[in-house]
Amino acid sequence: MADPLMYLLDAVAYAGIFGILSISLNFEYGYTNLANFGKVAFFMIGAYVTAIMSSLKYPFIVNSILAILITGVIGVLTSLPALRLKEDFLAITMITLGEVMKLIIKNEEWLAGGVWGISGIAPAIVIPGLTFRERLIIQIALIYGILIACYFICELIVKSPYGRVLKTIREDELIASTYGKNVFKYKVQVFAVGSAMSGLAGGLFAQYIGTVNPYMFEPTVTFAIWMMVILGGPANNLGAILGAFMVEGFQRSSRLLKDYLNLPLDPVNLQVMLTAILVITVVFYRPQGLLKEKIKPYEGSLHKIIASKFMEVKSWIRRS
Amino acid sequence: MDTPILTADSLVKKFGGLIAVNGVTLSIKKGDMVGLIGPNGSGKTTLFNILTGVYKPDSGKVFFNRERIDGLQPHQIYHKGLVRAFQMPRILQRMTVLDNLLISVKNPGDKFLPALFKRKNWLKFENDIRNKALEILEFLGLEKHCYVPAAELSGGQMKLLEIARALISEPSMILLDEPTAGVNPVLANDIYMKFREIKKNMDITLFIVEHRIELLIGHVDKVHVMHQGKIIAEGKPDDVINNEDVIKVYLGSV
Ligand SMILES: Nc1ncnc2c1ncn2[C@@H]1O[C@H](COP(=O)(O)OP(=O)(O)OP(=O)(O)O)[C@@H](O)[C@H]1O
Ligand SMILES: [Mg+2]
Numbered sequence: 001m002a003d004p005l006m007y008l009l010d011a012v013a014y015a016g017i018f019g020i021l022s023i024s025l026n027f028e029y030g031y032t033n034l035a036n037f038g039k040v041a042f043f044m045i046g047a048y049v050t051a052i053m054s055s056l057k058y059p060f061i062v063n064s065i066l067a068i069l070i071t072g073v074i075g076v077l078t079s080l081p082a083l084r085l086k087e088d089f090l091a092i093t094m095i096t097l098g099e100v101m102k103l104i105i106k107n108e109e110w111l112a113g114g115v116w117g118i119s120g121i122a123p124a125i126v127i128p129g130l131t132f133r134e135r136l137i138i139q140i141a142l143i144y145g146i147l148i149a150c151y152f153i154c155e156l157i158v159k160s161p162y163g164r165v166l167k168t169i170r171e172d173e174l175i176a177s178t179y180g181k182n183v184f185k186y187k188v189q190v191f192a193v194g195s196a197m198s199g200l201a202g203g204l205f206a207q208y209i210g211t212v213n214p215y216m217f218e219p220t221v222t223f224a225i226w227m228m229v230i231l232g233g234p235a236n237n238l239g240a241i242l243g244a245f246m247v248e249g250f251q252r253s254s255r256l257l258k259d260y261l262n263l264p265l266d267p268v269n270l271q272v273m274l275t276a277i278l279v280i281t282v283v284f285y286r287p288q289g290l291l292k293e294k295i296k297p298y299e300g301s302l303h304k305i306i307a308s309k310f311m312e313v314k315s316w317i318r319r320s
Numbered sequence: 321m322d323t324p325i326l327t328a329d330s331l332v333k334k335f336g337g338l339i340a341v342n343g344v345t346l347s348i349k350k351g352d353m354v355g356l357i358g359p360n361g362s363g364k365t366t367l368f369n370i371l372t373g374v375y376k377p378d379s380g381k382v383f384f385n386r387e388r389i390d391g392l393q394p395h396q397i398y399h400k401g402l403v404r405a406f407q408m409p410r411i412l413q414r415m416t417v418l419d420n421l422l423i424s425v426k427n428p429g430d431k432f433l434p435a436l437f438k439r440k441n442w443l444k445f446e447n448d449i450r451n452k453a454l455e456i457l458e459f460l461g462l463e464k465h466c467y468v469p470a471a472e473l474s475g476g477q478m479k480l481l482e483i484a485r486a487l488i489s490e491p492s493m494i495l496l497d498e499p500t501a502g503v504n505p506v507l508a509n510d511i512y513m514k515f516r517e518i519k520k521n522m523d524i525t526l527f528i529v530e531h532r533i534e535l536l537i538g539h540v541d542k543v544h545v546m547h548q549g550k551i552i553a554e555g556k557p558d559d560v561i562n563n564e565d566v567i568k569v570y571l572g573s574v
Contacts, residue, residue: 153436156435156436156439157432157435157436160429160435160436160439160442161422161427161428161429161430161435161442161446162429162430162431162432162435163435164415164419164422164423165423165430167412167414167415167419168412168415168423170414171412171413171414171415172410172412174374174394174410175410175412175423176395176423177393177394177395177398178372178394178395178398178403178404179395179398179403179423179424179425179485179489180395180398180399180426181395181423181430182393182395183395189432193432235414293414295414295415295416295468295469296416296467297416297418297419297467
């Protein structure tokens with residue numbers, strides 16, 4: 001690696017994009033107990049929508065809105081039938097969705113460049129005359145701005161009566177419906193929001209990398225997002241972001257190992273093994289994840305939420 | 321007023337070969353407090369499950385305020401004004417005791433967009449409703465536990481929480497499935513006094529499954545007796561406990 005700082009900044013950008021994905025899965029799984037195993041499908045659709053629109057010279061803001069809308073609608077359309085069936089069917093439907101979408105993109109060259117993908121995607125913010133490093137920092141600012149916005153939207157929602165309904169659905173669907181909540185409607189909404197957020201992350205990813213191809217969207221992406229939520233702590237949005245940092249950091253550092261260690265085994269295998277060990281260790285010693293769900297009354301207004309988050313982060317930094 | 325609020329007409333529910341509810345017809349007057357007794361496995365809980373839409377009856381009809389409600393989903397039945405509490409407490413473990421209560425109320429912040437953009441609106445509502453919830457928790461001796469995860473409650477306390485949740489939603493009718501099972505006798509009697517108060521002050525109709533008949537006497541207007549999926553007797557509590565059939569299948573065996 002030529003420039004370690006670049007490598008670090010790149011990791012930070014990736015962690016931010018995956019932080020959004022992790023928050024969106026946390027919204028679905030952590031709060032509502034919707035096991036979405038098709039995260040990569042929405043991520044991919046968002047990325048491709050942005051890529052195609054960008055090649056038609058539309059600006060990032062338009063592409064993002066379109067990515068959000070399309071992934072949101074696809075989220076609704078796929079969850080409508082799946083949610084009517086038993087829970088397991090949702091998982092199967094979603095895994096299949098990811099694979100089918102990838103097959104479509106691979107085979108329909110006219111649509112999205114087939115296996116070659118699409119390249120030359122313009123970055124969201126273009127300021128002429130900047131160095132590579134400066135451009136990277138602008139990217140990070142953009143990504144983290146969106147991450148923070150997503151974080152606060154989710155926090156405001158889960159700390160509202162609406163969020164209380166979601167947690168009720170997670171704990172006991174019969175109680176939710178006994179007390180007048182249309183469980184099906186809530187699940188579809190959560191799916192729409194979670195998918196739209198993943199689509200937005202996909203768009204960010206596309207404009208950051210500058211190129212997309214079907215091989216970037218393997219099922220392993222879904223599993224990485226799941227790992228982030230499980231490790232960080234389901235039903236804790238800070239935990240979800242922390243999980244994104246951990247998994248990203250861990251994958252990067254284990255990839256680096258191969259440059260410095262002479263191991264008698266393939267570094268890719270080593271990475272898989274180490275990741276497995278990490279997950280097992282955390283699940284074994286801290287089944288609720290690193291940051292536990294806070295079971296307490298929610299603070300009313302936004303500034304109180306921000307203040308309490310600030311204290312939380314502070315005490316967390318002090319402890320570690 | 322003699323208008324029935326709830327009417328069941330020849331309800332039948334089978335589980336495989338077992339006929340859990342076998343042609344139940346009954347009618348409950350608006351504003352009454354009515355008991356339902358019967359041996360274990362006689363079909364009381366199954367009847368409640370049919371009335372609240374958890375099960376669809378194999379045949380028969382249910383009317384609530386003259387409107388047919390069998391076949392509706394539980395959440396639709398709630399919005400008609402019929403609410404129930406479960407025999408086995410269904411506690412939301414990873415939520416505070418207070419949240420366990422507040423979930424039963426129609427809240428303007430239950431919808432997505434108002435939850436995000438009309439916070440003032442529902443925050444005010446939350447404040448009012450919270451005071452009411454605290455009041456009822458205090459009555460049941462749970463106020464100290466208000467903000468703890470509900471999983472930390474004892475079995476009896478969970479039972480109390482289950483009742484409190486139904487009471488706070490202020491529907492027009494509540495079905496209670498053995499509300500005082502596992503509750504100490506003094507509190508159990510207090511709870512029945514509370515039911516009477518609710519019935520009188522808020523004009524809420526109550527339909528209560530109870531095994532301890534002595535709790536019902538003096539409190540309820542009417543008792544139905546169930547046996548093997550059928551209503552075998554109904555009437556004033558004093559008359560019912562002297563009914564020969566009832567003594568044979570129920571009281572005699574206790
Ligand atoms: N979901 C179910 N599947 C199969 N059988 C059931 C089911 N629910 C109830 N039953 C059977 O139906 C019969 C009536 O049960 P129910 O729970 O209604 O009795 P109950 O009168 O409430 O009894 P208890 O006083 O013990 O609560 C029982 O024989 C029970 O085994
Ligand atoms: Mg029962």
